[in-house]
Amino acid sequence: MEQNVESVPEGDNMWLFMRDVRETMKDQNNKTVSKKLLIYVHLSTFLSQVENVSLVERFSSRRNAVGPLYLTATHVIYVDHDNKRETWILHSHISSVTKLPLTPQGSPLQVRTKTFLSMTFIIPKERDAHDLHQLLVQMCQPESIEALYCFRYSQGIEDLPREAGWSLFDLKTEFERMGVPNETWTMTLLNKEYELCDTYPRYLYVPASAPTNVLIGSSRFRSRGRLPVLTYLHQNKAALCRCSQPLSGFSARCVEDENLLVCVQKANPNTAQLVVVDTRPRINAMANRAAGKGYESEANYENTRFMFAGIDNIHVMRQSLARLLDACDLKTPMMGAFINGLEGSGWLRHIKSIIDAAVSIAKTLEDGSSVLVHCSDGWDRTAQVCGLAQVLIDPYYRTLHGFQALIAKEWLAYGHKFTDRCGHIQIDPKEISPVFTQWLEAVWQITQQFPAAFQFNDRLLLAIHDHVHSCQFGTFIGNCQKDRVDLRLEEKTYSFWGYIATHMNEYLSPLYKPDLNVGFIEPNVAPQTFKFWRELYCRWESGLHPRESLSDLMVAAKSHLNSLDDHIRLLHKRIKLSEQKLGTPVNNGLHDNKNKKESSVLYLTDNRLSYSKPLQNEVNLKLKHTIEYDPLMNNHVDVDKTVVGIDGHRTWGCLEEKGDSFDSDGQFLEDGNMDTLIDELESVAIEWKSVRGAKECPCSTPLDFATRKSHCWRCGEIYCSRCLDQWVTLPGHMSQKQSPVCRQCYRVIVKSNSLESPE
Ligand SMILES: [Zn+2]
Numbered sequence: 001m002e003q004n005v006e007s008v009p010e011g012d013n014m015w016l017f018m019r020d021v022r023e024t025m026k027d028q029n030n031k032t033v034s035k036k037l038l039i040y041v042h043l044s045t046f047l048s049q050v051e052n053v054s055l056v057e058r059f060s061s062r063r064n065a066v067g068p069l070y071l072t073a074t075h076v077i078y079v080d081h082d083n084k085r086e087t088w089i090l091h092s093h094i095s096s097v098t099k100l101p102l103t104p105q106g107s108p109l110q111v112r113t114k115t116f117l118s119m120t121f122i123i124p125k126e127r128d129a130h131d132l133h134q135l136l137v138q139m140c141q142p143e144s145i146e147a148l149y150c151f152r153y154s155q156g157i158e159d160l161p162r163e164a165g166w167s168l169f170d171l172k173t174e175f176e177r178m179g180v181p182n183e184t185w186t187m188t189l190l191n192k193e194y195e196l197c198d199t200y201p202r203y204l205y206v207p208a209s210a211p212t213n214v215l216i217g218s219s220r221f222r223s224r225g226r227l228p229v230l231t232y233l234h235q236n237k238a239a240l241c242r243c244s245q246p247l248s249g250f251s252a253r254c255v256e257d258e259n260l261l262v263c264v265q266k267a268n269p270n271t272a273q274l275v276v277v278d279t280r281p282r283i284n285a286m287a288n289r290a291a292g293k294g295y296e297s298e299a300n301y302e303n304t305r306f307m308f309a310g311i312d313n314i315h316v317m318r319q320s321l322a323r324l325l326d327a328c329d330l331k332t333p334m335m336g337a338f339i340n341g342l343e344g345s346g347w348l349r350h351i352k353s354i355i356d357a358a359v360s361i362a363k364t365l366e367d368g369s370s371v372l373v374h375c376s377d378g379w380d381r382t383a384q385v386c387g388l389a390q391v392l393i394d395p396y397y398r399t400l401h402g403f404q405a406l407i408a409k410e411w412l413a414y415g416h417k418f419t420d421r422c423g424h425i426q427i428d429p430k431e432i433s434p435v436f437t438q439w440l441e442a443v444w445q446i447t448q449q450f451p452a453a454f455q456f457n458d459r460l461l462l463a464i465h466d467h468v469h470s471c472q473f474g475t476f477i478g479n480c481q482k483d484r485v486d487l488r489l490e491e492k493t494y495s496f497w498g499y500i501a502t503h504m505n506e507y508l509s510p511l512y513k514p515d516l517n518v519g520f521i522e523p524n525v526a527p528q529t530f531k532f533w534r535e536l537y538c539r540w541e542s543g544l545h546p547r548e549s550l551s552d553l554m555v556a557a558k559s560h561l562n563s564l565d566d567h568i569r570l571l572h573k574r575i576k577l578s579e580q581k582l583g584t585p586v587n588n589g590l591h592d593n594k595n596k597k598e599s600s601v602l603y604l605t606d607n608r609l610s611y612s613k614p615l616q617n618e619v620n621l622k623l624k625h626t627i628e629y630d631p632l633m634n635n636h637v638d639v640d641k642t643v644v645g646i647d648g649h650r651t652w653g654c655l656e657e658k659g660d661s662f663d664s665d666g667q668f669l670e671d672g673n674m675d676t677l678i679d680e681l682e683s684v685a686i687e688w689k690s691v692r693g694a695k696e697c698p699c700s701t702p703l704d705f706a707t708r709k710s711h712c713w714r715c716g717e718i719y720c721s722r723c724l725d726q727w728v729t730l731p732g733h734m735s736q737k738q739s740p741v742c743r744q745c746y747r748v749i750v751k752s753n754s755l756e757s758p759e
């Protein structure tokens with residue numbers, strides 16, 4: 001059952017409580033709960049509450065806000081009543097909590113998050129600050145993986161079933177798309193129980209000519225058993241393979257490993273030469289030799305061309321990000337200090353080195369040569385450059401669906417250590433590194449150069465970034481596929497891909513041109529082309545962003561146009577019917593005689609029938625709507641045919657288009673049907689509220705630049721996507737397609753339908 005959220009007065013404090021309980025209550029029993037119970041439960045779920053906490057304002061000259069700070073089982077919530085602002089911080093997003101030196105006003109507590117929010121609260125009493133600090137430190141990084149948020153998180157019954165999304169992307173399907181297995185590449189079951197390499201997936205794709213002993217031998221000669229395997233097969237038969245460094249030391253050789261590389265060469269009919277890319281700086285690779293590791297010698301591996309890509313290691317990247325954030329977090333930001341900070345962090349230089357490597361790999365593949373990529377263990381830099389090279393080469397990976405498939409393959413299946421790199425639990429802090437963040441940024445830099453080549457928008461990259469760290473979904477938990485199997489995440493947690501599948505409209509770019517999205521895109525890697533990604537690193541500095549996002553405006557305008565078009569079509573039909581009823585065509589210039597002849601049969605469906613279709617399978621409907629509703633028209637439908645793996649099956653994402661209701665069985669427009677006409681006229685918003693002034697959803701969620709602002713197609717008001725989750729057929733629309741409406745409008749329509757609300 002849906003709670004009566006609208007009945008809570010706007011801006012009322014209870015609303016805050018209600019929302020919190022909506023989440024935590026569902027965590028516990030996932031069942032219908034009454035409002036009274038909600039409030040009751042709510043009071044007991046608050047762990048701590050501190051009054052009169054001031055929030056230090058950094059940019060604006062206005063006085064520090066003062067308000068209560070709540071600590072719940074899942075969030076820290078700060079309420080600034082004066083400015084009607086609420087800040088919710090998920091515990092798993094918190095990266096650090098620091099007690100700063102005491103001030104006359106109280107004890108400052110700085111909270112920084114993995115989503116780059118930085119807030120300093122001044123707690124009046126030292127004692128409170130101390131307690132809060134201890135609690136937060138405990139909660140933001142649990143000791144065991146089973147204590148993570150995803151194991152408690154549960155969606156309401158109106159949302160997806162737990163299994164949705166888990167079967168959306170699998171390695172076999174992805175390789176089938178590339179035409180593998182084929183005569184030269186095959187799938188091996190040698191790793192079925194992770195016996196060859198526990199950080200690789202169960203199914204490995206290797207040259208068909210490679211005998212078992214060669215695979216096993218090579219695996220023993222590679223760090224962590226990560227032998228060379230196929231990750232991408234280009235249409236031109238050039239292969240992209242990945243592995244870890246060889247255990248070569250200064251002189252060790254391995255016949256099987258050398259043979260395996262020969263097999264990789266032979267699988268490519270274009271050329272006998274194989275390019276081996278070591279993504280590390282030369283000096284690091286040489287240092288590894290002393291530890292019995294290292295890199296391939298061209299002398300031992302015939303027909304190979306060897307090169308270093310010079311990407312720094314996880315420790316350099318971690319420090320670089322810390323310096324970048326310091327620059328973003330300057331107390332009194334001055335131009336010189338910021339520019340120096342940005343330069344001194346080296347961040348953009350590192351991003352460039354990743355893109356440089358990816359471009360060079362992509363070009364080599366385009367030219368028909370196969371490439372083998374590794375770094376040390378082959379799960380950080382290797383994933384970065386292999387993933388990025390594929391974005392450049394294959395248009396599919398630039399679509400919404402393909403991009404997710406790429407992450408599922410390159411990062412999840414091949415074992416990027418998300419738990420360690422993101423610091424999900426208490427581990428050695430030296431394991432934490434923004435490797436995946438850098439990759440998302442590298443993709444972002446490329447989208448900036450080729451906006452029409454990407455089906456998805458920046459918001460998708462931000463959502464992925466947030467949820468990699470939020471631990472709300474099981475998708476990014478664990479360090480490899482085996483971890484996720486052992487933790488039984490598919491049974492116990494929700495999938496992030498299922499969530500994305502039901503929110504696709506939010507992530508479509510209005511600039512995408514499928515016709516232009518073909519083949520290899522080669523980004524310009526001149527230093528001047530690199531931008532600072534303000535929307536990620538300074539996302540929460542509300543004063544720094546344009547007040548309106550161009551892409552949101554485009555989407556809103558297009559949706560509004562669609563709605564009005566649809567309505568006009570219906571009105572035309574109505575006028576025509578009325579004329580025929582009166583027996584005299586009204587010559588109002590809106591239509592012509594030709595049309596009149598076409599509709600010589602005066603059929604009209606009672607619209608009630610068309611939208612009173614039982615809302616049986618809410619979930620199914622919702623999925624279909626989400627996918628069917630395409631504010632940008634036709635730009636994703638063909639790519640995203642198989643979208644949602646609900647109950648383990650693939651369903652076709654597109655609803656068949658219903659024909660005009662007037663052509664189907666119906667009845668004459670009769671006396672007394674004036675009500676129907678009024679219903680129709682009232683059901684479509686002629687004017688839509690401008691997104692310009694929109695600061696807050698009626699539910700009091702702030703609508704900052706990062707929030708998707710959605711219009712209710714019936715009343716034209718603006719809501720956050722959470723409030724705009726109902727889909728109905730509007731009587732005033734000719735197409736009878738489902739449109740998004742606010743909950744209030746949903747009730748009106750359902751009521752006028754004399755339908756039982758599905759609540
Ligand atoms: Zn509405």
Ligand SMILES: [Zn+2]
Nearest residue numbers: 697699720723
């Ligand atoms: Zn809302």
